Amino acid sequence: MTDHTEYRVTALRDGTVIDHLPPGMALKALEFIGHEGGNIVTVGMYLDSRKYGKKDLIKLENKELNEAEIAKIAILGPHTTLAIIRDYRVVAKVAVNIGDEIAAVATCPNPTCITNHDDLRTRFHVMNRHPLRVRCHYCERVVTEAELEVT
Ligand SMILES: [Zn+2]
Numbered sequence: 001m002t003d004h005t006e007y008r009v010t011a012l013r014d015g016t017v018i019d020h021l022p023p024g025m026a027l028k029a030l031e032f033i034g035h036e037g038g039n040i041v042t043v044g045m046y047l048d049s050r051k052y053g054k055k056d057l058i059k060l061e062n063k064e065l066n067e068a069e070i071a072k073i074a075i076l077g078p079h080t081t082l083a084i085i086r087d088y089r090v091v092a093k094v095a096v097n098i099g100d101e102i103a104a105v106a107t108c109p110n111p112t113c114i115t116n117h118d119d120l121r122t123r124f125h126v127m128n129r130h131p132l133r134v135r136c137h138y139c140e141r142v143v144t145e146a147e148l149e150v151t
Pocket residue numbers: 108109110113114115136137138139140141
């Protein structure tokens with residue numbers, strides 16, 4: 001059987017393939033990453049995935065993600081992987097995992113939380129990964145994935 005994912009990967013000279021995003025999340029992911037003009041961005045949505053039914057995929061030419069971007073992508077779903085491509089070859093594959101803490105990439109939904117008033121980077125302790133549930137380090141509010149606004 002032809003592996004379509006590998007085919008798409010080899011078509012990219014330098015850049016990153018974000019694979020196995022949950023279906024429908026590609027545009028959200030692009031919002032997090034931003035986009036520098038001039039480079040090719042290929043977005044596949046609701047592609048067939050043998051493992052998970054459906055998935056989204058993004059191909060970014062001439063782009064490797066930084067730590068903050070990876071942390072944001074991690075919030076979107078549990079199965080996401082990154083493949084870093086250099087000169088048409090996959091030089092690294094990275095599973096995008098949520099650690100024990102989410103720092104600085106999301107805002108606390110509690111309007112009275114100190115992080116919404118002082119110039120303080122947010123910190124959330126991860127209580128549960130799937131579905132995502134975190135607790136604000138400062139106000140101790142428990143925040144669900146839907147409430148967590150990624151910045
Ligand atoms: Zn808070």
